[in-house]
Amino acid sequence: MSDRITVAIDGMGGDNAPSMIVSGIGIAAKSNPDVKFLLFGDERRILPLLERYPMAKAVCETRHTTDFVTNDDKPTAALRGAKNSSMRLAINAVADGEATAVVSAGNTGALMAIATIVLKTLPGISRPAIASSFPTQSGDSVMLDLGANVECDANNLVQFAVMGEVYARNELGLKQPSIGILNVGVEGLKGNDSVKEAANILKNSNLPIEFFGFVEGDDIGKGTVDVIVTDGFTGNIALKTAEGTAKMIAFFLKDALTSSILAKIGALLARPAIERFRA
Amino acid sequence: MSDRITVAIDGMGGDNAPSMIVSGIGIAAKSNPDVKFLLFGDERRILPLLERYPMAKAVCETRHTTDFVTNDDKPTAALRGAKNSSMRLAINAVADGEATAVVSAGNTGALMAIATIVLKTLPGISRPAIASSFPTQSGDSVMLDLGANVECDANNLVQFAVMGEVYARNELGLKQPSIGILNVGVEGLKGNDSVKEAANILKNSNLPIEFFGFVEGDDIGKGTVDVIVTDGFTGNIALKTAEGTAKMIAFFLKDALTSSILAKIGALLARPAIERFRA
Numbered sequence: 358m359s360d361r362i363t364v365a366i367d368g369m370g371g372d373n374a375p376s377m378i379v380s381g382i383g384i385a386a387k388s389n390p391d392v393k394f395l396l397f398g399d400e401r402r403i404l405p406l407l408e409r410y411p412m413a414k415a416v417c418e419t420r421h422t423t424d425f426v427t428n429d430d431k432p433t434a435a436l437r438g439a440k441n442s443s444m445r446l447a448i449n450a451v452a453d454g455e456a457t458a459v460v461s462a463g464n465t466g467a468l469m470a471i472a473t474i475v476l477k478t479l480p481g482i483s484r485p486a487i488a489s490s491f492p493t494q495s496g497d498s499v500m501l502d503l504g505a506n507v508e509c510d511a512n513n514l515v516q517f518a519v520m521g522e523v524y525a526r527n528e529l530g531l532k533q534p535s536i537g538i539l540n541v542g543v544e545g546l547k548g549n550d551s552v553k554e555a556a557n558i559l560k561n562s563n564l565p566i567e568f569f570g571f572v573e574g575d576d577i578g579k580g581t582v583d584v585i586v587t588d589g590f591t592g593n594i595a596l597k598t599a600e601g602t603a604k605m606i607a608f609f610l611k612d613a614l615t616s617s618i619l620a621k622i623g624a625l626l627a628r629p630a631i632e633r634f635r636a
Numbered sequence: 637m638s639d640r641i642t643v644a645i646d647g648m649g650g651d652n653a654p655s656m657i658v659s660g661i662g663i664a665a666k667s668n669p670d671v672k673f674l675l676f677g678d679e680r681r682i683l684p685l686l687e688r689y690p691m692a693k694a695v696c697e698t699r700h701t702t703d704f705v706t707n708d709d710k711p712t713a714a715l716r717g718a719k720n721s722s723m724r725l726a727i728n729a730v731a732d733g734e735a736t737a738v739v740s741a742g743n744t745g746a747l748m749a750i751a752t753i754v755l756k757t758l759p760g761i762s763r764p765a766i767a768s769s770f771p772t773q774s775g776d777s778v779m780l781d782l783g784a785n786v787e788c789d790a791n792n793l794v795q796f797a798v799m800g801e802v803y804a805r806n807e808l809g810l811k812q813p814s815i816g817i818l819n820v821g822v823e824g825l826k827g828n829d830s831v832k833e834a835a836n837i838l839k840n841s842n843l844p845i846e847f848f849g850f851v852e853g854d855d856i857g858k859g860t861v862d863v864i865v866t867d868g869f870t871g872n873i874a875l876k877t878a879e880g881t882a883k884m885i886a887f888f889l890k891d892a893l894t895s896s897i898l899a900k901i902g903a904l905l906a907r908p909a910i911e912r913f914r915a
Contacts, residue, residue: 507828541872549786574876578884593820597853598874602881605857623906627899
């Protein structure tokens with residue numbers, strides 16, 4: 358392995374793979390000229406695409422396989438069968454030390470299951486989590502889990518808190534990120550047993566973290582805390598609800614702004630500002 | 637009981653009670669001149685307020701009690717103690733046939749617990765649910781449960797589906813409302829056991845309802861279905877996440893629209909349209 362960072366890519370995972378994947382590598386290559394990519398997938402489909410993206414071609418090494426995981430595969434089936442799927446081989450590349458990270462836009466459940474078995478989790482962490490950072494009224498926050506684990510006990514939530522804190526310090530650059538557990542109220546007696554027990558553990562632990570307590574759904578947009586901890590069922594639905602609400606508002610706003618000549622002129626004048634806001 | 641509808645009101649429940657409650661009765665009296673109100677609470681505080689709202693006074697009968705349920709009371713404590721709380725007496729008024737409905741802005745858990753014991757649920761319905769209707773890209777939808785039951789089994793969800801369907805037909809005026817269960821994916825293998833089992837029951841039942849299947853968080857804003865069924869934990873967080881997202885977008889949009897002279901002029905011209913959209 359050279360000094361350059363190598364990222365293993367599942368070339369066949371996700372909607373519009375492999376063309377979307379190759380096009381994505383082209384974009385990534387522009388902003389990360391030092392990164393090398395190991396691209397796993399069907400070379401009969403990938404090689405012609407690379408011809409169209411010379412920037413991607415220059416930093417890509419392809420590895421041929423015809424097997425791939427579909428979105429309908431059960432995670433357990435993807436794990437036990439398909440030992441030569443593009444997803445499996447990309448994950449193996451990290452285990453073998455050929456790559457330092459792996460990216461797949463494919464079946465999330467399969468990715469989590471295979472990665473957990475092949476790469477293992479860190480000591481003290483029993484389940485992986487899906488995390489994402491997003492803008493709020495007061496800076497960026499990170500939320501996890503967003504769907505890897507539909508059912509979580511208190512220990513899972515405590516471990517997500519620890520992982521989220523590390524992410525917020527390293528990726529968001531925060532010195533002492535605050536952590537909240539997503540709940541249906543901020544009072545101690547609200548919620549299910551998992552969130553209540555997790556809050557108790559975090560409150561009474563000697564972990565060097567700043568535990569804020571419970572937060573509610575509207576605290577996500579407010580940015581009340583830097584790290585929002587939740588189970589994968591609730592987190593996935595909260596994230597998609599937020600996306601759906603934003604789309605609905607854009608829909609109504611567009612409707613309102615084209616409802617009269619005056620509004621249209623107004624929208625035209627305000628357009629550069631609105632475009633900046635959307636970006 | 638006269639021919640007029642009588643609504644029992646918990647005068648001491650909610651933030652800024654009783655003044656907000658009395659002011660609310662004044663507003664309700666204007667648009668519902670045929671409704672009579674039975675107002676339960678501390679007359680030393682309520683009677684002076686009614687002097688300030690003569691429209692409310694004209695349609696209100698007060699019942700004095702000094703006991704009330706606070707937001708910090710556990711539902712079980714509110715149920716067993718405080719037999720003369722304003723909330724309890726308002727609910728009793730429905731049980732006694734003095735009123736046809738009861739309204740409280742107070743402790744939701746206590747309201748649900750007391751109402752369930754005093755008024756019981758309909759035959760075949762084991763738990764009450766909190767429902768709310770809201771605008772979507774394609775008409776109004778109703779979602780339940782929004783927080784009455786933090787943990788729900790498949791039967792609870794099936795019962796919520798039936799109640800939501802009745803609500804959508806009667807309150808939203810829909811002839812054949814479609815029903816979806818909120819989940820982390822639309823495929824049958826996604827989600828926890830409760831949603832999977834509830835979907836199976838609804839799919840194979842002979843109920844005269846239109847079961848759509850699973851919907852995701854972003855389907856709420858799209859209006860994919862008319863009735864969204866979920867447990868109270870997820871529903872409460874989804875609802876508040878949507879509210880928080882809307883507020884965050886308004887915050888960023890205001891920022892963008894005041895970022896330059898041109899944007900300010902544009903915002904001014906588009907203002908009537910935007911105001912209509914917000915209403």
